[in-house]
Amino acid sequence: MSTAEPHAEVRASIATPINLILGSLFVLIIYYHFRPKAPTSLPRGPAPIVFRTYTPKTLLEFNGANGAPVFLAVRGRxxxxxPGRNFYGPGGPYENFAGRDASRGLANQSFDEDMLTKDLSGPLDDLADLDADQLDNLLAWEERFSEKYLVVGKLVAEGDPEAPKA
Structure with missing residues (x-):
């Protein structure tokens, strides 16, 4: 017997149809396991809000109407x-404050329209006439807002050097 003959028998015994089928299945399984996967798409989050300066007129557009964000100002913040649209947005109990300076109304625990500044082009309400109880109310509201909502800007009067240009 020659030494080449046993190797031929081994090669012939490996190349059987069942081994070819099993090898093909193994390659196919490996391929499906390591093949490139479709990229996972994450849901888009809300657009980022950039801290900016507002005037009473530019803040007014953020009143929640037509799906707009709802902003309000307290002591210049x-x-x-x-997130509290059902309270501060259209139809909510505090809707008068949406897009406005709510400081005086919150200090007086009044949600009436007469608490709002009528002249949006005039100076901001300095709240100098508030008594100690009213000031405490206002500070408590401001603290509540600070804990619950993001500060997205500051409120300045029309004509202020920091006021946005039209």
């Missing part, structure tokens, strides 16, 4: 209260 503008809060995004959109």
């Amino acid at each position: 503008v809060f995004d209260v959109t």
Whole structure:
């Protein structure tokens, strides 16, 4: 017997139809396991809100109407209260404050329209006439907003050097 003859028998015994089928299945399984997967698409989050300066007129558009965000100002800080749209947006109990400076109304525990500044081009309400109880009310509201909502800007009067240009 020659030494080449046993190797031929081994090669012939490996190349049987069942081994070819099993090898093909193994290659196919490996391919399906390591093949490139379709990229996972994550849901898009809300657009980022950039801290900016508002005037009473530019803040007014953020009143929640037509799906707009709901912002309100307290002592010069503008809060995004959109997560509380059912309270501050259209139809909510505090809707008068949406897109406005709510400081005086919150200090007086009054949600009436007469608490809002009528002249949007005039100076901001300095709240100098508030008594200690009213000021405490206002500070408590401001703290509540600070804990719950994002500060997205500051409120300045029309004509202020920091006021956005039209």
